[in-house]
Amino acid sequence: VVGRLGGDEFAVIVPHGNLAVINKDARRLLDVMRAGKSHEGKIVPLSISIGVALAPAHASNTTELMLLADLALYESKAGGRGRVTVFDEEMLSDKRYRRLVERELRAAIYLGELDLHYQPIVDTDRSTFALEGLVRWRHPVRGLISPADFIPIAERSTLIDMLGEWVFRRACADIAHFPGLRISINVSGEQLKRDEIVTMCDRVLRETGRLAAEFIIEITETVATAATPEILKRLEA
Structure with a gap:
């Protein structure tokens, strides 16, 4: 059956x-x-x-x-x-909880329970030149959940790719409201291990009509120092 x-x-x-x-x-x-x-x-x-x-x-x-x-x-x-x-x-052990969060997060992406909050990135003259997009999860029971509580779980599976695409699509839709500014997006080291991130970015930019120059890809120092030639190639793409 x-x-x-x-x-x-x-x-x-x-x-x-x-x-x-x-x-x-x-x-x-x-x-x-x-x-x-x-x-x-x-x-x-x-x-x-x-x-x-x-x-x-x-x-x-x-x-x-x-x-x-x-x-x-x-x-x-x-x-x-x-x-x-x-x-x-x-x-x-603790995998039952992680699996529950993964399933709920997958549903949250489809049900529109995620938000992208923006905070200004300022220059030395205190002028804002970009915005950093930070994803938040509006859980119907637990309230607003920080990415620190669900990103690591998403990174343990390819769910991080689905979440990453949602963030990028939302940023592409929102940037029209911020003329003259760029949006910085955090990219997980797990995403950079796969070629799908380059394909996804190209596809979303094409479908939304936005330009790559309007966005900044942000990675952590840990990812940068441990970057393999394959990861560097994807970043250059």
Whole structure:
């Protein structure tokens, strides 16, 4: 039985399955996805991450089984996608909280619960020459959440890419309200490890009609000092 849970997540129920059979089937599915699908005459590569939990070995009810499979899926995504991970007891430390925050943050992006706050960047003559965009999360229960509480969790998976695109799109929309100023955007070191950031920036600029010169990409000193040639190439792009 296969069912869609929401977004890009699906659940597969295998009755009377044992771990060896499930692992074999899951890896076969990974291979099929890696082979890609034909679209308009071109092969489009695809990737998935799989989390596995067993009943009754890991859980005795449906709700708990789904939670444990979800934790295993989180581990697969954190490991770089294209992996199969079977639930392990060690995942029940603080990962349950992190996974909850990740799921809520993903929903917050779609539901419009994020804000981009701006603070001025001043020159030596105290004139404002740019604005720094800082993302905030308006949680319906916990109120305004600082990025320090959710950015590190987003960085443990590719959710940071989705969040980064939301921030850049919002900045592109807002900059029209600040003529003569540029907007500075914080970019995570995890984003810079993947080529997607360059593709995303080009796409968003093209779709919004904004210019790259209107924005400043800001990175931390730690990221700058540890930058690899690949990261420097992406920054130059």
